[in-house]
Amino acid sequence: MKYYLIRFFAAFVFLSSFVHAQIPEKSRQGNLFIIGGGDRSPDLMRELVAASGLGPKDYVVVLPMSGANPDTSFHYFKADLEPVCSNKIINLNFKTSDVNNKLRLDSLANAKLVFITGGDQERFMKVVLNTPVYDAIHKAFAKGATIAGTSAGAAVMSHYMISGRELVGDTTLRATFRKVKDRNIDIQTGLGLLTDVIVDQHFIVRSRYNRLFSALAKYPDFTCVGIDEATAIVVTGNQVKVVGESQVVVMKNPAKLKVTESGLIKMEDIQFSLYTAGDVFRINKRSE
Numbered sequence: 001m002k003y004y005l006i007r008f009f010a011a012f013v014f015l016s017s018f019v020h021a022q023i024p025e026k027s028r029q030g031n032l033f034i035i036g037g038g039d040r041s042p043d044l045m046r047e048l049v050a051a052s053g054l055g056p057k058d059y060v061v062v063l064p065m066s067g068a069n070p071d072t073s074f075h076y077f078k079a080d081l082e083p084v085c086s087n088k089i090i091n092l093n094f095k096t097s098d099v100n101n102k103l104r105l106d107s108l109a110n111a112k113l114v115f116i117t118g119g120d121q122e123r124f125m126k127v128v129l130n131t132p133v134y135d136a137i138h139k140a141f142a143k144g145a146t147i148a149g150t151s152a153g154a155a156v157m158s159h160y161m162i163s164g165r166e167l168v169g170d171t172t173l174r175a176t177f178r179k180v181k182d183r184n185i186d187i188q189t190g191l192g193l194l195t196d197v198i199v200d201q202h203f204i205v206r207s208r209y210n211r212l213f214s215a216l217a218k219y220p221d222f223t224c225v226g227i228d229e230a231t232a233i234v235v236t237g238n239q240v241k242v243v244g245e246s247q248v249v250v251m252k253n254p255a256k257l258k259v260t261e262s263g264l265i266k267m268e269d270i271q272f273s274l275y276t277a278g279d280v281f282r283i284n285k286r287s288e
Helices: 002-022 042-052 070-084 102-109 121-128 132-142 209-218
Strands: 032-035 059-063 088-091 113-116 146-150 160-166 185-189 197-201 223-227 231-236 239-244 248-255 269-275 280-282
Touching (some): 032 042, 042 070, 042 113, 042 239, 059 102, 121 132, 209 223
Parallel strands (some): 032 146
Antiparallel strands (some): 032 231, 239 280, 248 269
């Protein structure tokens, strides 16, 4: 009897290890918490903490490189998070001179929650793109971390990132686009945590419909998501949940998309959705 029990136990251990080995790495991915900018209420911060599943020994890393004053960006985020979270909060303000710092990279890769502050998304990507910092963010995500961001930190989540600049005629940077024309939107490379999805922020407050129409016309097979201030989407796999105080706009599937001889964009139909807190919808893909 003892012999059979030993054999059974050995088989069980082998089978358990085999099953674990067959679980794809993708299944251990974390989620995204993407805030449209503006005020971060205590309730929104509680939602962030809940989504990240922070344990007692986990810590939070803040990447403030989007901000003109990174230390100030870190200070304000820490002030918002501390009342609802007792975990350690670390400021990792990477510069081009220290993107290879192994100690800092290890801290980033092993964080349970990574938060990217607002500011200028291009400023952030100039530090991060094609560096070990980019890789460390993806490593953290692959290990189950929540990658979060607000404003510019929301824009960088997409592979195709809206810079905010118009390219046709007067290229002065403004809060919203003044026209919906072909080849008018400037797209840069973001973090690629979302593929086939483009994110815009401050959406309702700044009436950025022209900007998102332009993005959809450039990438008609994509889902374009506009998140308002004090509002966030929580992306888990292909499922998206809305939290916060305002609304989220989703545009996709333009029908009979055309460009006139003068460069004006037109479409006969479009799938347009407007969501509020508690609503759930699906997107096409996550990062590969």
